[in-house]
Amino acid sequence: MASKRVAATALDWSVLSTRIPAENKPAFNMLKAKVDKHLRAVNSLPAELPAIDFSVYRSRIAVAGMVDNFESKYKGLQIPYPSDQGKLAEIDAQASEQKTRYAQFVNESKGRIAASLAELAKWEAMMPVEEMNLEEALDAGLTDFAIDPEQPTFYPHNETWESYIDRLKNAEPDDHH
Template sequence: MAARRIAASSINWSALAERVPANQKSSFGAFKTKSDIYVRAVMANPETPPKIDWAYYKRLVPVAGLVDGFQKQYDAVSVPYPKDTVTPQVEAEIKESQSEIGAYKKASEQRIQNYQKEIAHLKALLPYDQMTMEDYRDAFPDSALDPLNKPTFWPHTPEEQVGYKSKEQLEAEAQGHH
């Protein structure tokens, strides 16, 4: 299988540059410069090696059979093009990442719907400057102060309440330490 020369870069550098974080722009610029230098060096050479005029050398070299031997050896040389063993792995990774992207999109759409419901709920509430403590309790029963059913001590945070245990204390108790 013969290698074919690629005349134009298949890399969309501007689209790639948009995805590069700001702190890595200098590294990206250096990489693009190296790539451009390499492409120019490759393009400076002809696509196929120049043809050897064997008849000219046969006339010029006095040793009989020497040029014929070189020609036979030269024609026998074959530089194999490396086999592509990576493309199937890359395609499998692309399919895997596409399924992960699809799952992430579905989860994101679900989160968006939940957030839109929360926004609609918040928009339906009275403005906070017009809300009474009872209105707040009705709108947010979990976070509202309820001095009759759930009395708390100031500053009304879980850490300041009677009987509060930290995560470390709960884990220690679960492991049998008191």
């Protein structure tokens, strides 16, 4: 059986299938079917070269030494199992790099979650915005959401009036007559 030649797979398909999103399940199932088909094809092959009865050929072939030559070459035939050419070490290095990136992403995400929860707690502790007047909104620190009358802005309220005037003064004349 060829299974002696093939190393056991390090892939746990059941664990992997739980991590695949629902929209990618058909592609995952196709990949698993292809891998299983390849594995069945490899396992159907014999582990060793088939034995040939060269004595039958010696009795039927008239050329002297030809069968002996073929027999010596056949017995000397060694087909090496292909090596990974260092790819497994490269994959392991990538896996460790991805694990560190994953851990970093998780830590950053936890920080973002904590900041979002703090912001949510601030909003939940605050008086509803619908019930605030402009002065209360400015006192609550909602300067991004309320227009401050002390600092006039121009629509869409992303720059001050002074910076808008400066931008107009420095603009090239637009003469499209």
